[in-house]
Amino acid sequence: MKKTSLINKFEELEKEFHEISNSIIQPHIVSNQKKYKIFLKKYRRLEKVVNIYDKYKKKLIALQEANYILKNDSDPEMKEIAFLEKNQILEDLSDIEKKSEDILFSTSHTEIENIEDDHRNAIVELRSGTGGDEACLFVEDILRMYIMYFKQVGWKYKIIHAQKGGIQGYKEIILDVSGKGGKEGVYGILKFESGVHRVQRIPKTESQGRVHTSAITVAVLPEIKDIELKINLSDIKKDTFRSSGSGGQHVNKTESAVRLTHIPTKITVECQEERSQHKNFEKAMNVLRSRIYQNEKEKRFKERSIKRKSLVSTGDRSVKIRTYNYPKGRITDHRIHKSIYDLVGFMNGNIQEMINLLKLYEKK
Structure with missing residues (x-):
């Protein structure tokens, strides 16, 4: 320096x-x-x-x-x-x-390496990857899987932003998830879900009965409060536009949707789920803080060449972490080489067994 x-x-x-x-x-x-x-x-x-x-x-x-x-x-x-x-x-x-x-x-203003994140609530982002419409459908399936799990453990969630797919499903959906998990918060439990989730199945649109492979990305970010990470408003470009989702007459009459761009990092966040522009701004800022924090965290790790003993909780979104094989009814987590042969139950929110195994592996 x-x-x-x-x-x-x-x-x-x-x-x-x-x-x-x-x-x-x-x-x-x-x-x-x-x-x-x-x-x-x-x-x-x-x-x-x-x-x-x-x-x-x-x-x-x-x-x-x-x-x-x-x-x-x-x-x-x-x-x-x-x-x-x-x-x-x-x-x-x-x-x-x-x-x-x-x-x-x-000791930077984000205090990246000194704050224990496991107790925090989480921002969960699901995005379609390779596979076109089938990937959008799988985003919806994984969203349902997580929501079923949230109900099992008594967590609350709110949709911050949703972008529908071309035919069905979602290109992108962002959730704010809150609750307790014993000693841990939502992030401490869901952080293992970050990465590429791959699905192998016959799409509904496939007339030949061939198995296709599609992928989506899951990103789980710790929720950061405004008193912990200050963002200069002069560093933010704010755009407003009309909502494109559901909302009746409100959609066509008011520019309540908000797009925020953090100029130094070029991170962009959209929120259009609320009728109030002010509420959309607050939600977008919440996501923006979490993304900036995560971005800074990853950058610090790279700068200092910190290597974890495993890839379980690095949050690397480019790593293929899990495959959902529908013909064989099997879910395989590639980080711990573990397969569960109960795809129906898993997709209905019974994911705790896999999370527990990932926690144990991380502690080794």
Whole structure:
């Protein structure tokens, strides 16, 4: 990390520290235990950074003083002392800079590697992949499977955005899922579902009775609150348009649908399920925060070459994780090489056995 970018990062976090210092004593924060704990956690992390930055600034001032003596003092003894002191200061600065890279990576405003996500609610995104109309139908089937599972475990869900397929099914559907799963939240249980889900079956439109292979993508993202990840509104481009889904006369009369584009990352989110533009904006922001968080998380892992012992919960959406083979009535998870021969039950929401096996595999 270059010195200028290091100082810029320090200054950015120092500014955030002072903002949190002022916020944490406000009555509306102190009275809300959940918010207060989040702010206190961030305050303590940032306090460490600010203390390191204070030491760093003092060393830089001392370096300037040593350089001044070397350049302007005529006393050889003073120059020798300044020379030795300068070498020591440069060593100290180098040590601080090396240590700071790790600290700054883990104390960015998203706090990527320090926040435990398993307790969170989740944003679940389903998208059709290869296979055309058949893939859209399979999105609908997997959506039904998850909804049946949500009912079994007592979770609630809301549709944030839905885009219908050409004939039937969905090209894309996004859900906000909330609830408890014992010690874990929704994300801690559903995170294993992220990846490519492949289906092998005879499509309804296939007259020759041939088995086709189609695929969809599932992405499970941890839900991030606005107090945890601040997004500058100046970084967002907002477009409004008329809803294309159901809604009667309302669809044709008002531009309540919202499209948000985060300019720095080019991440785009649409929401059109609510009649109110304001509510659609709030829902879209919720998804946008989760996507930015996940995007930053994946980027940090790549930058630091962090390799997990398995692919179970990396959330890599390009990895083929599971095949649903209808002719053989079999579901196979390729990460743990496990097959379950109860396709009907599985598609009716009985997925807990597979989730439990994935959890056990991840802990090995």
